[in-house]
């Protein structure tokens with residue numbers, strides 16, 4: 246049982262730099278929580294506080310009902326996997342995995358059982374007598390996972406564990422980490438700057454920026470209902486399209502206007518934005534929320550010139566200049582599209598996002 250709770254937690258350095266500001270977060274027992282954000286936003290700081298490797302300078306950190314602020318790392322029942330693997334170069338794989346258990350004076354037969362059990366789950370049984378320099382990056386990462394697994398910790402902490410692996414391996418290891426979580430039935434806190442990894446793995450994601458939490462929620466919530474332009478842009482690949490404009494009433498209908506483009510907002514959106522007439526806004530629309538359009542121009546269409554055609558195997562992306570703004574849209578493989586062509590794109594306006602231009606906060610949720 247391990248529930249982790251942050252109450253107004255901060256990390257203020259003596260030089261005045263604030264690496265983490267007023268974090269309030271309740272991580273449930275057995276939850277898979279992902280801390281997501283760009284480099285330097287305070288993810289590792291937060292994780293290291295859970296491990297006890299870094300002081301909490303403001304607020305309180307709890308495990309269940311116990312305040313942990315001054316509890317030393319070895320009394321916390323946590324195991325951590327680092328990006329750098331941190332294996333002992335002169336020990337075999339077997340001894341690397343066994344090391345923590347030997348330090349804690351577990352009986353030899355129990356150590357052997359746990360090491361072999363972890364090695365089987367991670368499919369590294371054949372490698373147990375090798376040294377780290379005789380392993381690939383992916384194999385080393387499995388050893389690092391094995392070393393944390395055998396400890397059977399109440400909390401499993403991972404700091405960018407896949408970022409040193411090549412793209413294909415990264416994707417297959419994601420699935421394994423998810424299975425590991427199911428098998429271990431413990432709380433996982435996982436740090437990454439990779440939004441796709443976060444969306445795949447997390448029960449909940451915490452999006453951070455400059456030491457400040459931007460949004461906490463389930464992957465779908467964060468993707469579908471980003472609270473500001475930073476979160477909207479950080480999740481999704483290619484990034485969400487933004488188009489600056491203004492809200493105005495056109496023949497009694499609330500519309501988004503920019504240059505020659507007028508988009509009539511669907512009723513639920515219009516109702517939510519009714520008090521925002523004349524406001525300067527930024528419309529957000531994801532690449533997938535469109536369809537090719539050949540019929541008459543209507544109030545959900547934008548027009549533009551194709552800047553680039555980018556096939557990605559299963560489908561293709563078009564970069565289109567709309568009202569002077571380059572935007573990415575996803576299309577099926579079919580259809581003849583060439584650079585320089587003028588095209589009409591129908592937006593799925595039920596899926597649009599609308600932000601206040603002034604402070605970049607969402608006007609919808």
Ligand SMILES: Nc1ncnc2c1ncn2[C@@H]1O[C@H](COP(=O)(O)OP(=O)(O)O)[C@@H](O)[C@H]1O
Nearest residue numbers: 258260262264283284285286287288289290291
């Ligand atoms: N001793 C220190 N003094 C001042 N700032 C520090 C110190 N150690 C780390 N930082 C700063 O804290 C911020 C957060 O770092 P970190 O948690 O490692 O970010 P992330 O893991 O999200 O990349 C960074 O901007 C880093 O430069």
Ligand SMILES: [Mg+2]
Nearest residue numbers: 288289290404
């Ligand atoms: Mg880090």
